[in-house]
Amino acid sequence: MTVSRRSFLTTVGAGSVGALALPAISWRGRENLFAQGVGQAPASRKADRLLAASPGMIRIDSNENPNGPGEHVFAAIRNHLTESNRYPVKSEDDLTSIIAKKHNIVQDNVIIGCGSGELLRASVQGFTSSSQGLVVPEPTFESAGAFAKFIGVPVVSRPVDATLHTDLDSLVDAARAAKPGLIYFCNPNNPTATVHSHADVVSFIDKVNKASPNTTILVDEAYHEYVDDPKYGTVIPLAMSNPRVVVARTFSKVFGMAGLRVGYAVAQPATLAKMTPWLLGSNVSQLSLIAAAATVGNEAHIAAEQKRNRETREFTRKYFEKAGFKVPECQANFMMLDIHRDAKAFKAECIKHKVAVGRQFPALPTYARVSIGTMAEMKKAVEVFTATLA
Numbered sequence: 001m002t003v004s005r006r007s008f009l010t011t012v013g014a015g016s017v018g019a020l021a022l023p024a025i026s027w028r029g030r031e032n033l034f035a036q037g038v039g040q041a042p043a044s045r046k047a048d049r050l051l052a053a054s055p056g057m058i059r060i061d062s063n064e065n066p067n068g069p070g071e072h073v074f075a076a077i078r079n080h081l082t083e084s085n086r087y088p089v090k091s092e093d094d095l096t097s098i099i100a101k102k103h104n105i106v107q108d109n110v111i112i113g114c115g116s117g118e119l120l121r122a123s124v125q126g127f128t129s130s131s132q133g134l135v136v137p138e139p140t141f142e143s144a145g146a147f148a149k150f151i152g153v154p155v156v157s158r159p160v161d162a163t164l165h166t167d168l169d170s171l172v173d174a175a176r177a178a179k180p181g182l183i184y185f186c187n188p189n190n191p192t193a194t195v196h197s198h199a200d201v202v203s204f205i206d207k208v209n210k211a212s213p214n215t216t217i218l219v220d221e222a223y224h225e226y227v228d229d230p231k232y233g234t235v236i237p238l239a240m241s242n243p244r245v246v247v248a249r250t251f252s253k254v255f256g257m258a259g260l261r262v263g264y265a266v267a268q269p270a271t272l273a274k275m276t277p278w279l280l281g282s283n284v285s286q287l288s289l290i291a292a293a294a295t296v297g298n299e300a301h302i303a304a305e306q307k308r309n310r311e312t313r314e315f316t317r318k319y320f321e322k323a324g325f326k327v328p329e330c331q332a333n334f335m336m337l338d339i340h341r342d343a344k345a346f347k348a349e350c351i352k353h354k355v356a357v358g359r360q361f362p363a364l365p366t367y368a369r370v371s372i373g374t375m376a377e378m379k380k381a382v383e384v385f386t387a388t389l390a
């Protein structure tokens with residue numbers, strides 16, 4: 001089992017689930033957690049990801065940054081290798097301090113996670129229970145929903161609209177009806193790559209606060225740096241004044257550090273205090289903390305990555321449009337488009353030609369999610385798409 005009986009009982013003890021539900025939830029939840037996507041058996045999901053990671057594969061399946069973190073990060077790691085024997089207390093303090101400075105907030109407003117994935121889980125544990133569930137759009141990044149099911153928390157999902165945008169009014173309605181502990185709102189959304197303006201998000205949060213005052217809204221800004229829409233804006237400042245808002249960020253995307261596993265959450269200290277008991281002490285390694293600290297404030301590097309992504313995304317968009325496909329708004333390092341055929345079969349065919357694209361999302365079975373690789377990778381990938389979609 002991934003979660004030991006002991007840690008599960010700790011969860012029960014903290015009031016997250018009813019003890020009587022333990023046996024059924026352990027098994028059902030285990031499947032949910034590992035599958036990370038409905039309709040795919042755990043073993044095949046793992047096999048899928050291993051296949052994508054095999055030598056020679058163009059890996060445009062997981063929204064990673066193909067360029068990696070950059071020489072400045074490698075140099076920082078090399079320079080601190082000798083500190084590997086120490087627990088990373090000082091590095092944790094350094095990183096939260098740098099992040100706080102970047103956002104013009106204080107250190108008490110920041111917590112660090114083993115990827116933002118750990119913080120998404122901690123939010124589910126900290127803000128939901130068997131009677132105060134989770135509300136999510138569908139489709140969205142499944143981690144929070146899958147984990148909630150795993151620990152027996154009820155999950156209500158609401159479909160995206162016809163333009164693939166998260167239906168904010170529908171989430172407000174769900175909040176009014178279900179009085180959930182948490183709403184997970186990903187902006188821009190994965191896998192749809194659509195974004196909501198700052199004004200819309202502020203108004204959405206206000207409506208949720210009124211409809212269900214005890215509901216916390218977790219705004220996942222994993223793809224923040226890739227947004228071009230001038231109406232978009234982070235809600236980190238709002239999280240400073242509103243105790244019901246948490247913002248999650250990651251080093252896995254624009255910073256190119258998915259393998260180093262660092263993320264952070266920003267909120268008022270009392271709000272974060274509900275999440276921290278669920279985190280492992282010293283949850284991020286010494287070298288990962290040092291890597292993150294070396295890059296988070298490097299605006300020139302961020303700008304270079306944004307430019308590269310924008311150009312390659314545009315190349316890929318033009319390819320699909322020329323090939324007769326409509327590409328919806330894409331404000332991230334991936335795009336989601338209707339290929340008018342089974343996305344699972346498309347993926348399998350591309351894999352045969354050494355191109356790994358995103359997996360099928362059950363809510364949108366004919367849509368393919370294509371991450372943006374390097375320009376060289378995308379030039380090869382579109383040749384495979386041409387052959388496969390012919």
Ligand SMILES: Cc1ncc(COP(=O)(O)O)c(C=O)c1O
Nearest residue numbers: 115116117141190222250252263
């Ligand atoms: C929207 C979103 N949030 C969070 C994550 C998790 O990222 P991390 O690597 O920081 O755990 C991902 C990963 O793809 C994601 O797409």
